[in-house]
Amino acid sequence: MANATMHDVAKLAGVSLATVGRVLHQNGYVSRENREKVEAAVRQLGYIPNSAAQSLKNSSSHMLGHILRFSPNLLFEQISQEVDRAAAQRGYSVLSFTKYESPGEDQRIVTEFISRRVEGVIITSILNFDPALVQKLLDAGIPTVRIERAPEHADRVLVDDLQGAREGAAALVRAGHRDIAYMGLGGNAQVERLRLEGYRQALEEGGLPLCPHLEQLVEDYSPQAGYQAMAALWAGPRPTAVFAAADSLASGALQFLYQAGARVPQDVSFMGYDNTLATLLAPPLDSVGIQAGPMGEAAVDLLLRRRQHPLEPGQPGKEILVPTRLVSRGTVAPSSRLSL
Numbered sequence: 001m002a003n004a005t006m007h008d009v010a011k012l013a014g015v016s017l018a019t020v021g022r023v024l025h026q027n028g029y030v031s032r033e034n035r036e037k038v039e040a041a042v043r044q045l046g047y048i049p050n051s052a053a054q055s056l057k058n059s060s061s062h063m064l065g066h067i068l069r070f071s072p073n074l075l076f077e078q079i080s081q082e083v084d085r086a087a088a089q090r091g092y093s094v095l096s097f098t099k100y101e102s103p104g105e106d107q108r109i110v111t112e113f114i115s116r117r118v119e120g121v122i123i124t125s126i127l128n129f130d131p132a133l134v135q136k137l138l139d140a141g142i143p144t145v146r147i148e149r150a151p152e153h154a155d156r157v158l159v160d161d162l163q164g165a166r167e168g169a170a171a172l173v174r175a176g177h178r179d180i181a182y183m184g185l186g187g188n189a190q191v192e193r194l195r196l197e198g199y200r201q202a203l204e205e206g207g208l209p210l211c212p213h214l215e216q217l218v219e220d221y222s223p224q225a226g227y228q229a230m231a232a233l234w235a236g237p238r239p240t241a242v243f244a245a246a247d248s249l250a251s252g253a254l255q256f257l258y259q260a261g262a263r264v265p266q267d268v269s270f271m272g273y274d275n276t277l278a279t280l281l282a283p284p285l286d287s288v289g290i291q292a293g294p295m296g297e298a299a300v301d302l303l304l305r306r307r308q309h310p311l312e313p314g315q316p317g318k319e320i321l322v323p324t325r326l327v328s329r330g331t332v333a334p335s336s337r338l339s340l
Contacts, residue, residue, distance in 0.1 A: 004045035013041040020306065037202075046111040047139065064303065065113040065121035065142075067094040067129070073248065074122050074276040075290055079124055079147060080295030090300060092119070099126060111166035114140050120303035125149045133313030143306040144297050149191060155306060155317035157299045159290050161191055164324030165198025166205075168271045168288040169243045171326060173206035175269060176335035177241040179214065183229040183253065184245030195245045195273065214239055218249065226252030234260060240335055241269040247287055254281055265333035275327055284329040294322045 010020045015034050022028040032040070041047070064087050068076050080096060081233040087094045095116060097109045110133045113121055123129055139172060143155070150156035172180045173224055182199045185192045196217075200210055213236055216229035226249030227276055233239055234256070243329040244250035250272040264270050264283055272278050275289030298320045311317060 001240060004047040006047070008045055009038060009047050012045060013037040013181055014312055027050065041141065046107045048111070048114050048136075049104055057242060061119055062092050063116060063118045064092050064094050064112070064300070065116075065118040066094050066108075066124065067109060067121065067126060068096065068098050068124045070098050070100050071125070073246075075274055075292065076124060078276070078292035079296060082292045082299060083124075084296075085293075086300040087296040090304065092304075097122070103184075106133055107289040110136055113137065113142065118142060120307055121147070121286075122147060122299050123150075127151065134266055136308075143303060143310060145303045145306065147295055147299050149189070153316040155302055155319075157295050157302065157320045157322060159191075159295070160321045160323050161194035161299045162198045162201075164288045164290070165195040165243075165245065165273065166202045167198075167326050168273060169199040170206070170270055171203035171286070171328075171332055172241040172243060172269060173202055173208065175241070175332050177236070177239075177269060178208055178335070179211075179245060179336050180208070180241045181214040181216065181233050181239035182219060182245070183216040183226060183249050186219065188250060192245070199243055199245075213237065214258075221246045221248045223252030223255065225248060227256045229253065229257040239268065241271070241332070243271045243273070245273045247272040247274050247281070247285065250285055250287075251277055254285075258282075265331045266269045268340050269335075271331045275325075278329065285333045286326070286328050287327045289327050291324060291325055298322060 006017060007022050010017045013020065015037060019030055019034055020038050022030050023035050066080065066083055068080055084094050095113070095118060099105060106129065119142065121142055121144045121146055127149040137144055146154050146156040148159060150158065180203060181198065184195055203210060216232055218225035218229050225278060226244060229249065230253035233242070242253060244253060250270065254264065257268065262268055270285060270286045272287035275287040278285040278287035302318060302320065
């Protein structure tokens with residue numbers, strides 16, 4: 001329960017408000033039974049006394065909090081490492097939690113952050129984190145910064161996905177390819193929309209038509225989804241180049257191509273995105289790299305600035321776009337070299 005009050009504690013424990021006050025302030029006699037009831041209610045509700053919350057505004061724990069969504073994507077591990085590194089360079093430690101979508105975990109995490117007196121919290125790739133819990137952190141003098149998926153008007157550090165996808169697809173256009181396929185996640189989420197839009201812009205800027213049959217939109221970023229998308233592309237008019245909006249999709253697509261006896265880049269050029277698995281694949285893949293280091297540094301610096309200069313009510317947060325970096329490893333070949 002976000003923003004619980006002493007009245008909520010008293011109601012849940014079945015005791016008077018005065019009894020709750022005596023337990024919290026350790027002032028006056030309370031029976032063992034009632035004390036245990038109050039303490040249990042405080043834990044269940046995640047109640048933070050106002051005086052304790054206010055004292056946090058002037059605290060100096062030199063500790064930051066970090067919440068990450070659970071995912072097999074290695075990018076989150078990289079971001080976590082870079083946040084830790086950037087914080088350590090600035091004299092801070094980091095208390096990190098992975099979010100598994102279990103009941104009540106968000107409340108427990110926020111309560112732990114407040115009780116540990118963290119000075120700021122970074123939330124990575126969790127778009128719908130409970131706004132009431134974010135407000136609870138703010139009420140305790142703890143600012144938040146979001147990384148990657150984030151609501152508008154929040155302080156946030158984002159990947160420049162539009163430019164990154166445009167650059168990746170443009171490399172295939174410059175190599176002379178005309179039939180360039182795309183595989184990526186469907187839906188209306190901003191990250192996915194921008195990656196698809198970047199691909200489309202690169203084709204339009206290269207004077208190429210947009211072909212719906214070359215766009216394979218999948219339900220998740222798993223290798224299996226990439227395998228199935230590549231199988232669908234191979235069953236129709238075959239592309240000479242493929243842009244995958246995640247290395248995990250590319251890994252599945254390369255499995256299909258290997259089984260089909262197709263060679264990369266001799267038979268089809270390939271470009272990945274995020275540069276997390278690219279060096280582990282066969283062959284090592286050209287990929288648009290997401291720069292976790294600059295993202296971690298930007299998030300920590302913005303958090304520490306916001307600690308000194310909090311957002312005013314209604315003031316929009318600061319948005320920082322971190323550019324991507326294309327890494328070439330030889331899987332994009334000129335179209336004249338293709339055997340198809």
